[in-house]
Amino acid sequence: MTNILIWNEFRHEKSNPAVQAVYPHGIHRALASGLTAAGLSTRTATLDEPEHGLGEDVLDQTDVLIWWGHRAHGEVDDAIVERVQQRVLDGMGLIVLHSGHFSKLFKRLMGTTCDLKWREMGERERIWVTAPNHPITAGLGEYFEIEHEEMYGEFFDIPAPDELVFVSWFQGGEVFRSGCCYRRGSGKIFYFRPGHETYPTYFHPDVLRVIANACRWAAPGGGVRPSFGHRPQPLERLEDHRP
Amino acid sequence: MTNILIWNEFRHEKSNPAVQAVYPHGIHRALASGLTAAGLSTRTATLDEPEHGLGEDVLDQTDVLIWWGHRAHGEVDDAIVERVQQRVLDGMGLIVLHSGHFSKLFKRLMGTTCDLKWREMGERERIWVTAPNHPITAGLGEYFEIEHEEMYGEFFDIPAPDELVFVSWFQGGEVFRSGCCYRRGSGKIFYFRPGHETYPTYFHPDVLRVIANACRWAAPGGGVRPSFGHRPQPLERLEDHRP
Amino acid sequence: MTNILIWNEFRHEKSNPAVQAVYPHGIHRALASGLTAAGLSTRTATLDEPEHGLGEDVLDQTDVLIWWGHRAHGEVDDAIVERVQQRVLDGMGLIVLHSGHFSKLFKRLMGTTCDLKWREMGERERIWVTAPNHPITAGLGEYFEIEHEEMYGEFFDIPAPDELVFVSWFQGGEVFRSGCCYRRGSGKIFYFRPGHETYPTYFHPDVLRVIANACRWAAPGGGVRPSFGHRPQPLERLEDHRP
Amino acid sequence: MTNILIWNEFRHEKSNPAVQAVYPHGIHRALASGLTAAGLSTRTATLDEPEHGLGEDVLDQTDVLIWWGHRAHGEVDDAIVERVQQRVLDGMGLIVLHSGHFSKLFKRLMGTTCDLKWREMGERERIWVTAPNHPITAGLGEYFEIEHEEMYGEFFDIPAPDELVFVSWFQGGEVFRSGCCYRRGSGKIFYFRPGHETYPTYFHPDVLRVIANACRWAAPGGGVRPSFGHRPQPLERLEDHRP
Numbered sequence: 001m002t003n004i005l006i007w008n009e010f011r012h013e014k015s016n017p018a019v020q021a022v023y024p025h026g027i028h029r030a031l032a033s034g035l036t037a038a039g040l041s042t043r044t045a046t047l048d049e050p051e052h053g054l055g056e057d058v059l060d061q062t063d064v065l066i067w068w069g070h071r072a073h074g075e076v077d078d079a080i081v082e083r084v085q086q087r088v089l090d091g092m093g094l095i096v097l098h099s100g101h102f103s104k105l106f107k108r109l110m111g112t113t114c115d116l117k118w119r120e121m122g123e124r125e126r127i128w129v130t131a132p133n134h135p136i137t138a139g140l141g142e143y144f145e146i147e148h149e150e151m152y153g154e155f156f157d158i159p160a161p162d163e164l165v166f167v168s169w170f171q172g173g174e175v176f177r178s179g180c181c182y183r184r185g186s187g188k189i190f191y192f193r194p195g196h197e198t199y200p201t202y203f204h205p206d207v208l209r210v211i212a213n214a215c216r217w218a219a220p221g222g223g224v225r226p227s228f229g230h231r232p233q234p235l236e237r238l239e240d241h242r243p
Numbered sequence: 244m245t246n247i248l249i250w251n252e253f254r255h256e257k258s259n260p261a262v263q264a265v266y267p268h269g270i271h272r273a274l275a276s277g278l279t280a281a282g283l284s285t286r287t288a289t290l291d292e293p294e295h296g297l298g299e300d301v302l303d304q305t306d307v308l309i310w311w312g313h314r315a316h317g318e319v320d321d322a323i324v325e326r327v328q329q330r331v332l333d334g335m336g337l338i339v340l341h342s343g344h345f346s347k348l349f350k351r352l353m354g355t356t357c358d359l360k361w362r363e364m365g366e367r368e369r370i371w372v373t374a375p376n377h378p379i380t381a382g383l384g385e386y387f388e389i390e391h392e393e394m395y396g397e398f399f400d401i402p403a404p405d406e407l408v409f410v411s412w413f414q415g416g417e418v419f420r421s422g423c424c425y426r427r428g429s430g431k432i433f434y435f436r437p438g439h440e441t442y443p444t445y446f447h448p449d450v451l452r453v454i455a456n457a458c459r460w461a462a463p464g465g466g467v468r469p470s471f472g473h474r475p476q477p478l479e480r481l482e483d484h485r486p
Numbered sequence: 487m488t489n490i491l492i493w494n495e496f497r498h499e500k501s502n503p504a505v506q507a508v509y510p511h512g513i514h515r516a517l518a519s520g521l522t523a524a525g526l527s528t529r530t531a532t533l534d535e536p537e538h539g540l541g542e543d544v545l546d547q548t549d550v551l552i553w554w555g556h557r558a559h560g561e562v563d564d565a566i567v568e569r570v571q572q573r574v575l576d577g578m579g580l581i582v583l584h585s586g587h588f589s590k591l592f593k594r595l596m597g598t599t600c601d602l603k604w605r606e607m608g609e610r611e612r613i614w615v616t617a618p619n620h621p622i623t624a625g626l627g628e629y630f631e632i633e634h635e636e637m638y639g640e641f642f643d644i645p646a647p648d649e650l651v652f653v654s655w656f657q658g659g660e661v662f663r664s665g666c667c668y669r670r671g672s673g674k675i676f677y678f679r680p681g682h683e684t685y686p687t688y689f690h691p692d693v694l695r696v697i698a699n700a701c702r703w704a705a706p707g708g709g710v711r712p713s714f715g716h717r718p719q720p721l722e723r724l725e726d727h728r729p
Numbered sequence: 730m731t732n733i734l735i736w737n738e739f740r741h742e743k744s745n746p747a748v749q750a751v752y753p754h755g756i757h758r759a760l761a762s763g764l765t766a767a768g769l770s771t772r773t774a775t776l777d778e779p780e781h782g783l784g785e786d787v788l789d790q791t792d793v794l795i796w797w798g799h800r801a802h803g804e805v806d807d808a809i810v811e812r813v814q815q816r817v818l819d820g821m822g823l824i825v826l827h828s829g830h831f832s833k834l835f836k837r838l839m840g841t842t843c844d845l846k847w848r849e850m851g852e853r854e855r856i857w858v859t860a861p862n863h864p865i866t867a868g869l870g871e872y873f874e875i876e877h878e879e880m881y882g883e884f885f886d887i888p889a890p891d892e893l894v895f896v897s898w899f900q901g902g903e904v905f906r907s908g909c910c911y912r913r914g915s916g917k918i919f920y921f922r923p924g925h926e927t928y929p930t931y932f933h934p935d936v937l938r939v940i941a942n943a944c945r946w947a948a949p950g951g952g953v954r955p956s957f958g959h960r961p962q963p964l965e966r967l968e969d970h971r972p
Contacts, residue, residue, distance in 0.1 A: 085840075086842075089841055089842055089886070091619055108837075108840055109840040110840055111814075111837055111838040111839055111840040111913055112818055112913050112914050113815075113818055113914065113957075115957040115958075116957060117956075117957060117958065117959075117960045118958070118959060118960065119959065119960045119961060119963065121963065121967055122967075123963065123967050126416055126418075126721065128396075128397045128398075128417070128418050129397070129398060129709075129710045129712070130397050130398060130399075130420065131403075131669070131709075132398055132671070132672045132709060132710045132711060132712040133577055133669075133671075133672035133673070133674075133706065133707050133708075133709040133710065133711070134707060134709045134710075135707045135708065135709055136709070137709035137710040138707070138708045138709050138710075140709075140710050141710070142397075142398065142710055142712060142713065151960070151963075153371075153960065154371045154372070154373050154385075154410065155371075155372060155373060155375055155385065155955035155957075156373075157818070157914050157955065157957070159888060159911070159912075159913060160374075160406070160407065160891060160912065162648075162649075162889060163403070163648075163669075164403065164407070167397065167410060167418045167420075168418070169412060169413075169416060169417065169418045170412075171722075171963070171965065171967055172963025172964055172965055172967055173369055173412060173963060173964030173965040174371070174412065174960075174964070175371050175410045175411070175412045175418050177373065177410075182888070183617070183619075183649075183888075183889065184840055184841050184888060185618070185619075185841050185842065185886050186618045186619035187619070188619075220619065221619050221620060221621045221624070222619075222621065222624045223615075223617075223618060223619040223620045223621055223622070223623035223624050223626075224615045224618045224619065224620075224623040224624075224626050224627065224628055224884075225618060225619070226615070226618040226628060226884035226886065227628060227846075228842075228844040228845060228846060228884075228886070229844075229846065229847070230846075230847060230848065231846045231847065231848045231880070231882065231903075232848060234848065234850065234852065234880075234900070234901025234902060235612065235901055235902030235903070236657075236900065236901055236902040238850055238851075238852050238900055238901055328597075329599075332598055332599055332643070334862055351594070351597055352597040353597055354571075354594055354595040354596055354597040354670060355575055355670050355671050356572075356575055356671065356714075358714040358715075359714060360713070360714060360715065360716075360717045361715070361716060361717065362716065362717045362718060362720065364720065364724055365724075366720065366724050369964065372952075372953045372955070374912070374952075375914070375915045375952060375953045375954060375955040376820055376912075376914075376915035376916070376917075376949065376950050376951075376952040376953065376954070377950060377952045377953075378950045378951065378952055379952070380952035380953040381950070381951045381952050381953075383952075383953050384953070385953055385955060385956065394717070394720075396717065398710075398712035398714075400575070400671050400712065400714070402645060402668070402669075402670060403648060403669065405646060405891075405892075406891075406912075414720070414722065414724055414965075415720025415721055415722055415724055416720060416721030416722040417717075417721070425645070426645075426646065426860070426862075426892075427597055427598050427645060428598050428599065428643050428861070428862075429861045429862035430862070431862075463862065464862050464863060464864045464867070465862075465864065465867045466858075466860075466861060466862040466863045466864055466865070466866035466867050466869075467641075467858045467861045467862065467863075467866040467867075467869050467870070467871055468861060468862070469641035469643065469858070469861040469871060470603070470871060471599075471601040471602060471603060471641075471643070472601075472603065472604070473603075473604060473605065474603045474604065474605045474637070474639065474660075475605060477605065477607065477609065477637075477657070477658025477659060478658055478659030478660070478855065479657065479658055479659040479900075481607055481608075481609050481657055481658055612902055612904075614882075614883045614884075614903070614904050615883070615884060616883050616884060616885075616906065617889075618884055628883075628884065639857075640857045640858070640859050640871075640896065641857075641858060641859060641861055641871065642859075646860075646892070646893065649889070650889065650893070653883065653896060653904045653906075654904070655898060655899075655902060655903065655904045656898075659855055659898060660857070660898065661855075661857050661896045661897070661898045661904050663859065663896075
């Protein structure tokens with residue numbers, strides 16, 4: 001079974017009544033309920049736990065890590081970020097949600113600023129599939145709608161995705177590359193846009209479906225593990241082979 | 244100087260008064276005016292000329308071919324299509340406009356159906372740049388608008404573009420990958436969405452700017468010309484080199 | 487269970503004693519044995535059967551098609567090629583082997599000449615993994631060797647692959663992109679280089695492992711099925727929404 | 730004119746007589762001579778200068794930065810690395826040479842370990858073009874050879890390049906993706922493999938040709954400059970537009 005670790009900053013929910021009203025037990029709990037119902041094995045971790053809940057032993061038991069952060073990106077310890085980055089390169093899957101675009105972890109893995117345009121006015125988002133037959137789209141229609149969401153607009157400063165799965169339309173006039181697949185080292189990464197803390201996005205059945213599909217897609221694939229470093233012995237003799 | 248050949252089906256303009264009112268001399272003449280003003284050397288060719296105006300001698304003088312077709316795709320001779328396809332693979336640039344997505348030429352070069360969703364209700368299109376600093380975007384803002392256009396919507400059945408330069412927002416709720424770069428063989432191809440025959444799209448300064456930029460981008464780059472076939476002589480001797 | 491259809495031209499084996507000695511029952515039978523042993527459900531089809539063994543009913547029962555052809559590419563009926571191409575775009579997986587690079591089917595799906603350099607002197611090929619953790623590499627080491635093979639050398643005139651899984655080293659001094667993944671429409675395509683008819687390549691355990699892995703990778707993924715065409719009803723009202 | 734800044738760690742040349750014999754004035758001087766002869770405007774900077782020679786005013790005058798480092802990657806100041814990374818994302822071109830694959834700068838821009846296999850036995854390298862007509866290949870043949878070089882072998886832990894221009898064959902049996910193009914933010918990056926400090930690689934005419942071509946390719950393209958951040962005003966009114 002695929003073991004999912006849901007990481008949440010878990011700050012808005014403790015300080016902002018509007019967020020608390022939507023996610024009384026935290027975004028991580030909402031996600032855990034939805035993904036457990038989809039047949040995945042989930043645990044959670046949050047910023048204020050020791051090692052942010054991301055100890056080596058915890059990561060040893062993790063196939064795919066989900067990441068939600070927003071206002072406290074700067075409080076995530078650099079050593080933990082480096083640890084998690086290395087785990088991803090070693091094969092652990094990673095799903096980065098919404099404002100996680102600005103996390104240290106995602107920026108380090110992308111190498112770019114990951115900046116974008118944004119507006120919080122509760123407008124409608126329509127998310128279109130641009131990669132049919134992709135496993136992350138299983139069970140969806142050709143698009144789905146979120147009635148109220150924060151707007152994220154292009155230009156989104158990311159490397160061109162290895163596969164572009166979703167593009168969003170916003171009522172206010174913008175578009176956004178909302179579902180982006182990456183392969184980095186031995187790991188797979190999926191960025192998925194929706195999920196502002198003041199809207200019940202993580203109860204939306206299609207949003208949960210996408211995240212569950214992405215967890216299955218990002219799980220380690222069982223292929224070759226690369227090795228690196230000095231190779232003192234050539235595989236062919238080095239005498240002159242000129243014709 | 245970059246030599247541009249503008250190919251137009253040139254049928255709507257002769258039979259449909261609404262189109263004639265917008266493009267009295269044909270879409271090819273409107274494009275030629277705009278591109279000549281942008282400093283490019285242009286000629287035109289149309290479907291009803293001998294060899295559709297695409298004789299070997301004409302193609303010998305062409306760096307970049309622009310293609311607009313719509314209702315008469317089926318009348319384009321297969322042998323001419325094959326000739327032009329081979330020229331592109333040999334290094335001639337190709338700009339495919341709007342309904343040219345369904346031309347024999349584009350479908351053969353893509354290998355897919357190139358199908359899409361469409362609606363003709365004169366809605367607003369807002370074209371967003373998703374590849375900053377790309378030469379095709381020179382002189383634009385972060386987006387530009389076309390007040391009235393036909394809608395094209397995803398899924399657009401093309402290979403994932405090598406570079407995605409534009410994504411369109413439509414008033415009616417759809418999105419579309421509107422500017423797509425491809426490298427095929429030694430040639431460069433740019434698909435650009437706007438240009439329905441009943442709207443004055445090809446007089447829009449930003450649309451002309453994009454097409455002029457694309458012509459410069461698609462012009463042959465002067466790199467290596469590949470060779471193919473039998474290589475009887477190995478570059479290294481084939482005796483056993485095992486250590 | 488994934489249903490595999492192995493298509494073989496099956497001409498060399500009937501006319502050339504050297505090939506017959508290696509593949510007495512045909513390349514398709516050798517592949518069927520190897521893939522059945524790997525747990526796949528296989529059937530075979532050959533050029534000289536009615537409809538080349540590729541009737542609509544047969545394709546209805548096929549998840550992934552494997553294609554080997556060489557000297558009789560021109561005898562494959564265009565209507566059958568178009569039928570199979572459409573099936574791939576509709577989601578059927580396709581594995582193209584070795585000299586199948588020059589088949590009508592592969593060339594139509596790629597849109598390029600698919601040409602390359604070649605030499606038949608039985609030299610050593612060493613196939614390196616360039617995409618670790620890719621499911622097609624499961625069970626391999628970081629490279630594997632084929633003691634005697636035909637050389638294929640760059641430039642290989644294909645679109646840049648969506649994922650490059652293998653690169654070959656040849657004793658005579660060339661390199662080749664030997665394992666190339668593509669997504670086209672709803673289908674997945676894998677080109678795999680090895681398999682000259684005069685060598686026992688299709689009995690090599692790592693070659694069979696790759697082909698079996700590729701069959702599983704290319705099987706339909708269960709994602710969204712796109713629809714196309716006229717959309718008379720906008721999803722949002724088209725009155726003027728300007729602020 | 731394109732302004733090139735050649736950065737060299739410049740340590741081996743001062744301490745190792747074998748390196749000094751090949752590059753008596755430093756690798757940066759050898760490159761400067763070659764690139765100046767190719768018509769480029771060059772300056773140099775080295776690790777032991779104040780700010781490593783990479784002050785804001787110097788970078789203001791730089792279109793393309795070339796980077797060679799090896800044993801002192803760790804001595805490059807993190808703040809300078811961040812400064813240069815941001816310049817690249819803002820549009821400055823970057824050419825990373827040989828052992829620069831392990832520089833802080835390249836690893837930060839790639840997000841991966843950038844690790845590889847290596848062996849220093851002076852073997853022959855044959856560099857094949859895999860992207861014909863690419864401007865970086867102008868003036869080359871289909872391959873070129875370096876008689877003695879350090880071997881770098883796959884797996885090379887980088888993101889899949891946006892364009893793969895060269896693949897190397899090594900006498901000892903390995904292959905390597907030797908010429909890799911990336912777009913990151915508004916900047917273009919080219920990694921080019923050859924250049925071990927004990928071999929006269931940077932006097933090789935084809936190596937210099939590639940680096941000069943890459944400088945021209947990576948120079949800022951003059952396209953759109955993106956903006957980011959809060960967009961309080963929607964471009965369309967947010968009232969309900971449902972049909």
